[in-house]
Amino acid sequence: MTSTTKSGLNDIAAAAESAKGQAPGRGLPPVHLWNPPHCGEIDIVIKADGRWVHEGAVIGREALVRLFSTVLRKDPDGIYLVTPVEKLRITVEDAPFVAVRVDREGEALKFLTNVGDEVVAGPDNPIRVETSPGGEPRPYVHVRRGLEALIARPVFYELVEMAEVRETPDGPMLGVGSGGAWFPIGAAEAEGA
Known part of the structure; x- marks a missing residue:
């Protein structure tokens, strides 16, 4: 080293x-x-x-x-x-950045990271959600060239509030749209929808 x-x-x-x-x-x-x-x-x-x-x-x-x-x-x-x-x-340890804010700007979701990056979610900057071993959601947004930001819990709660239910091959899912894309963030039943 x-x-x-x-x-x-x-x-x-x-x-x-x-x-x-x-x-x-x-x-x-x-x-x-x-x-x-x-x-x-x-x-x-x-x-x-x-x-x-x-x-x-x-x-x-x-x-x-x-x-x-x-x-x-x-x-x-x-x-x-x-x-x-x-x-x-x-x-x-996890992701190099943390998304500390999200704003809805028309049809786009604009994230702000802890280091000042601003990124609009869309096909080039997707949102994805993994599940931790304990069953907790671990949401991320792509920032640049393979580097992601973990979406902070309060920001994820804002996404859940903005989410809509759609029928998918995996059943009803909560998701958010941004930049012409739709991103599932969790099963609708799990969120009480």
């Missing part, structure tokens, strides 16, 4: 900041185009609740977390912080 000190985090932040302007829009760098030669690991864990932890301590600088979130990339073997010169694997 690569031992990364505070100055190492600053080096990664500086590389991410310098690369930030290489893409239009929100300034997301083109991490999908980078294949740096150096690859290792860094002791960063994104907790299931969205907190970023480095060497056991929560990263308290919101701007630093937001910056690091822009250089995340999901590869077949894990999630990495990627800059033009370095690729470091990190640990993600």
